[in-house]
Amino acid sequence: MMLTRDGIAYRIARDLPEGGYVNLGVGIPILVANYLDPGKEIFIHSENGILGVGPKPARGQEDPDLISAGKGFCTLALGASLFDQTLSFAMMRGGHLSHAVLGAIEVAANGDFANWRVPGQAVPGVGGAMDLAVGAPNIFVAMSHLTNKGKPKIVNTCSAPLTARGCVKRIYTDLAIIDVGTDALVLREFMPGHDPSGIRAKTEAELTIAADCREIDVPETFNGVPLRQ
Amino acid sequence: MMLTRDGIAYRIARDLPEGGYVNLGVGIPILVANYLDPGKEIFIHSENGILGVGPKPARGQEDPDLISAGKGFCTLALGASLFDQTLSFAMMRGGHLSHAVLGAIEVAANGDFANWRVPGQAVPGVGGAMDLAVGAPNIFVAMSHLTNKGKPKIVNTCSAPLTARGCVKRIYTDLAIIDVGTDALVLREFMPGHDPSGIRAKTEAELTIAADCREIDVPETFNGVPLRQ
Amino acid sequence: MIDKTLADCKQAVAPVFDGATVMFGGFGNVGMPGQLMEALLLQGTRDLTVISNGAGSGDFALAALFRERRVRKLIASFPAPTSKHFRECYLKGEVELELVPQGTLVDRIRAGGSGLGGFYAPAGVGTELAAGKETRVINGREYLFELPLHADFVFLKAHRGDRFGNLCYRGTMRNFNMVMATAGKLVVAEVEEIVPAGSFSPESVHTPGIFVDHLVQVARHPGLADKPSEETAP
Amino acid sequence: MIDKTLADCKQAVAPVFDGATVMFGGFGNVGMPGQLMEALLLQGTRDLTVISNGAGSGDFALAALFRERRVRKLIASFPAPTSKHFRECYLKGEVELELVPQGTLVDRIRAGGSGLGGFYAPAGVGTELAAGKETRVINGREYLFELPLHADFVFLKAHRGDRFGNLCYRGTMRNFNMVMATAGKLVVAEVEEIVPAGSFSPESVHTPGIFVDHLVQVARHPGLADKPSEETAP
Numbered sequence: 001m002m003l004t005r006d007g008i009a010y011r012i013a014r015d016l017p018e019g020g021y022v023n024l025g026v027g028i029p030i031l032v033a034n035y036l037d038p039g040k041e042i043f044i045h046s047e048n049g050i051l052g053v054g055p056k057p058a059r060g061q062e063d064p065d066l067i068s069a070g071k072g073f074c075t076l077a078l079g080a081s082l083f084d085q086t087l088s089f090a091m092m093r094g095g096h097l098s099h100a101v102l103g104a105i106e107v108a109a110n111g112d113f114a115n116w117r118v119p120g121q122a123v124p125g126v127g128g129a130m131d132l133a134v135g136a137p138n139i140f141v142a143m144s145h146l147t148n149k150g151k152p153k154i155v156n157t158c159s160a161p162l163t164a165r166g167c168v169k170r171i172y173t174d175l176a177i178i179d180v181g182t183d184a185l186v187l188r189e190f191m192p193g194h195d196p197s198g199i200r201a202k203t204e205a206e207l208t209i210a211a212d213c214r215e216i217d218v219p220e221t222f223n224g225v226p227l228r229q
Numbered sequence: 230m231m232l233t234r235d236g237i238a239y240r241i242a243r244d245l246p247e248g249g250y251v252n253l254g255v256g257i258p259i260l261v262a263n264y265l266d267p268g269k270e271i272f273i274h275s276e277n278g279i280l281g282v283g284p285k286p287a288r289g290q291e292d293p294d295l296i297s298a299g300k301g302f303c304t305l306a307l308g309a310s311l312f313d314q315t316l317s318f319a320m321m322r323g324g325h326l327s328h329a330v331l332g333a334i335e336v337a338a339n340g341d342f343a344n345w346r347v348p349g350q351a352v353p354g355v356g357g358a359m360d361l362a363v364g365a366p367n368i369f370v371a372m373s374h375l376t377n378k379g380k381p382k383i384v385n386t387c388s389a390p391l392t393a394r395g396c397v398k399r400i401y402t403d404l405a406i407i408d409v410g411t412d413a414l415v416l417r418e419f420m421p422g423h424d425p426s427g428i429r430a431k432t433e434a435e436l437t438i439a440a441d442c443r444e445i446d447v448p449e450t451f452n453g454v455p456l457r458q
Numbered sequence: 459m460i461d462k463t464l465a466d467c468k469q470a471v472a473p474v475f476d477g478a479t480v481m482f483g484g485f486g487n488v489g490m491p492g493q494l495m496e497a498l499l500l501q502g503t504r505d506l507t508v509i510s511n512g513a514g515s516g517d518f519a520l521a522a523l524f525r526e527r528r529v530r531k532l533i534a535s536f537p538a539p540t541s542k543h544f545r546e547c548y549l550k551g552e553v554e555l556e557l558v559p560q561g562t563l564v565d566r567i568r569a570g571g572s573g574l575g576g577f578y579a580p581a582g583v584g585t586e587l588a589a590g591k592e593t594r595v596i597n598g599r600e601y602l603f604e605l606p607l608h609a610d611f612v613f614l615k616a617h618r619g620d621r622f623g624n625l626c627y628r629g630t631m632r633n634f635n636m637v638m639a640t641a642g643k644l645v646v647a648e649v650e651e652i653v654p655a656g657s658f659s660p661e662s663v664h665t666p667g668i669f670v671d672h673l674v675q676v677a678r679h680p681g682l683a684d685k686p687s688e689e690t691a692p
Numbered sequence: 693m694i695d696k697t698l699a700d701c702k703q704a705v706a707p708v709f710d711g712a713t714v715m716f717g718g719f720g721n722v723g724m725p726g727q728l729m730e731a732l733l734l735q736g737t738r739d740l741t742v743i744s745n746g747a748g749s750g751d752f753a754l755a756a757l758f759r760e761r762r763v764r765k766l767i768a769s770f771p772a773p774t775s776k777h778f779r780e781c782y783l784k785g786e787v788e789l790e791l792v793p794q795g796t797l798v799d800r801i802r803a804g805g806s807g808l809g810g811f812y813a814p815a816g817v818g819t820e821l822a823a824g825k826e827t828r829v830i831n832g833r834e835y836l837f838e839l840p841l842h843a844d845f846v847f848l849k850a851h852r853g854d855r856f857g858n859l860c861y862r863g864t865m866r867n868f869n870m871v872m873a874t875a876g877k878l879v880v881a882e883v884e885e886i887v888p889a890g891s892f893s894p895e896s897v898h899t900p901g902i903f904v905d906h907l908v909q910v911a912r913h914p915g916l917a918d919k920p921s922e923e924t925a926p
Contacts, residue, residue: 049632051900052894079855079901084633086564089560123555127560128559130562248460250668272667278867310663313866313867319571341818352778354769355792359815359821565806565808574813575830577811
């Protein structure tokens with residue numbers, strides 16, 4: 001059994017605390033917004049100058065001047081503020097966000113990660129990825145455990161161009177939750193139907209098993225969206 | 230015949246163009262605001278975050294949150310804006326002001342000047358003086374031609390601690406108007422009753438006489454304030 | 459009386475010369491000075507160095523400058539996969555790209571506009587974008603030395619302006635516009651409405667008029683009026 | 693529910709320890725967190741390193757911290773001639789002064805708050821304030837290398853705030869408050885009014901709540917309420 005992309009997002013949302021200031025990258029991370037506990041006040045940051053991104057507007061209610069970093073229309077949450085790029089990147093690079101959730105191509109055992117340029121990609125674009133990576137104290141990576149060719153994405157050394165060195169704190173995949181410890185990667189949770197040795201076999205980098213390692217607890221569906229498959 | 234402090238301020242005001250963005254230092258410079266042509270729109274900048282300082286408020290009309298850099302109450306002119314220190318110093322240091330009018334202890338032949346610390350002053354304070362000096366493209370110095378002991382203040386080399394190197398463009402004194410040229414100081418205007426050689430005698434640094442050198446044209450009084458003495 | 463208003467975009471772009479360095483505000487389509495870009499396109503100015511967050515999308519404004527091969531070099535953080543005209547120029551080697559992490563790009567512009575000589579940024583350390591850059595360890599952390607950026611011409615988009623050049627933005631329009639306003643020899647804003655002097659409260663001005671040389675009132679570019687682009691950013 | 697409100701200034705300053713580095717907003721008396729300063733005075737915390745534009749004036753708030761010998765070092769641009777208590781400490785050698793040009797002070801705080809490692813500033817080149825500083829010529833101009841400033845505690849004053857920590861200022865209150873808000877481990881604002889969540893338009897927030905840990909509603913310090921100080925600045 002594996003988590004769906006929504007399932008990974010759902011599980012990450014459970015770990016974001018009330019009062020958090022969180023940047024969500026494109027891909028799986030942006031789905032996290034759909035699974036936040038409405039009882040917790042969490043501010044979503046958008047690099048183009050929003051703190052407090054709200055849900056997508058209803059059709060016909062779009063404000064042409066209100067987009068989030070993914071370039072889609074958005075609304076504003078209670079308590080939101082708007083600002084320019086200098087203040088936005090002061091937040092990102094100055095350590096003021098509590099979390100950044102980012103997609104990745106690879107994560108290495110030492111917390112290095114690669115997410116901005118697929119090897120061989122013809123036209124590179126970096127955006128705010130490197131600033132977020134060096135600035136946010138809790139970098140959570142959300143990705144599939146294996147490439148679509150079945151190769152491990154948690155590796156000894158990244159082969160794709162690095163985004164930043166040694167900054168990933170936790171990895172959420174469709175199979176496992178892994179902390180980047182100071183000495184080693186630590187398996188915290190794994191999907192039902194798998195076991196730690198099975199996760200190890202799908203992980204190139206060495207994995208330590210946490211003493212309280214347990215199964216990932218995610219429901220089958222949420223609002224009709226499958227979280228497990 | 231000499232200009233009064235108000236007379237120097239009056240004469241400087243005549244040289245400030247419509248559309249100018251001007252910072253006025255304490256002392257003679259701040260008096261310039263009283264003599265601006267009301268037919269010219271000129272923005273007065275205050276380093277604590279105002280562009281468009283207006284006149285002093287009427288007694289009883291003071292806003293406790295509205296002061297200018299000299300720490301006195303002020304009002305705001307038409308078109309004024311308020312901002313923080315980062316933007317204020319971006320204006321000053323980034324070359325956006327058109328003019329800064331500053332007092333000085335000494336000005337040297339090469340445009341060096343000293344205005345922030347009287348030699349031997351026990352407790353130093355620099356404020357925004359150095360940022361203004363390196364940033365504004367037109368630094369006008371307003372001062373008496375001689376110290377109160379009768380010594381020249383326009384010297385070969387400053388003996389007081391420097392504010393900045395080579396940045397003064399023009400010097401307005403109670404006796405003369407002198408440009409800081411690339412090669413030499415150039416006497417542009419002098420007070421009636423004096424002549425260029427007399428000004429030279431009161432100036433330590435070498436003075437070239439401008440081809441169109443002429444007398445300073447300032448009325449006796451303005452609104453009852455003596456401009457000449 | 460100060461009046462920084464110009465009649466139209468054509469007049470606003472007239473001083474731009476071949477080979478000039480030009481900054482454009484905007485993130486995605488929001489805050490992009492689309493009408494000024496179109497006027498520049500019509501004028502035919504070439505060999506531009508463009509400083510901008512992205513490379514435009516669709517077939518108009520910034521994207522059209524690439525389509526018509528007017529840009530010699532782009533300094534940007536995110537030429538999106540949807541920037542098809544840039545992509546074509548780039549792959550043919552017809553445009554040079556200087557890729558800069560977005561926060562570093564912002565601060566290079568800020569340094570240019572605020573008179574700083576350069577700074578040490580953490581973004582990009584240990585990556586391929588550090589190639590050829592001086593590094594320095596400060597308080598135990600490694601940084602890259604970054605130089606200021608300044609432009610001959612800066613083109614902005616704001617919501618409202620007055621004859622003094624004071625500007626106000628709405629929504630996410632501020633993005634690069636506010637910092638770019640500080641970093642040009644000649645700064646021109648396109649605004650949707652020029653309001654009478656005194657309409658803005660001094661506390662609500664976003665870009666003080668000192669930074670703005672000219673402004674022109676113009677309807678929003680039709681490509682930017684009703685929907686944002688389809689770009690995605692990391 | 694997020695609620696960053698504290699009951700009083702006493703609670704707000706309780707975490708400040710002897711030997712801490714503390715920033716105070718304000719230029720002259722405007723935007724000076726006078727009530728927080730008084731609470732810190734009452735608490736008796738000592739050996740402080742204070743980062744502030746000036747050294748206070750009169751006999752209250754910041755000036756009183758010098759009077760009571762609570763400050764070990766001041767990093768400032770303008771200890772005014774009217775700062776009599778600072779003056780006395782300084783002349784007796786009881787306080788160290790690091791004098792920094794005001795714009796450089798602002799940018800050192802900004803660098804600390806925005807994650808930059810340092811920068812090159814033009815102010816002070818060739819002067820006695822360049823003593824001991826690394827110089828560098830960039831694009832033909834000489835600059836001084838300047839390091840970031842960061843504080844254990846930052847105390848701000850704003851006009852209004854909400855429970856999220858969003859702040860709005862009025863008049864010239866923004867001064868150092870906005871940039872200092874970004875540069876502390878713990879940031880506390882005194883405000884004249886705490887308004888209900890949603891009262892601020894998102895476009896009018898000056899300091900977004902992300903930078904503010906706590907805020908306390910308190911009447912304006914009487915020394916700051918009716919008249920500004922008599923200080924003069926260059």
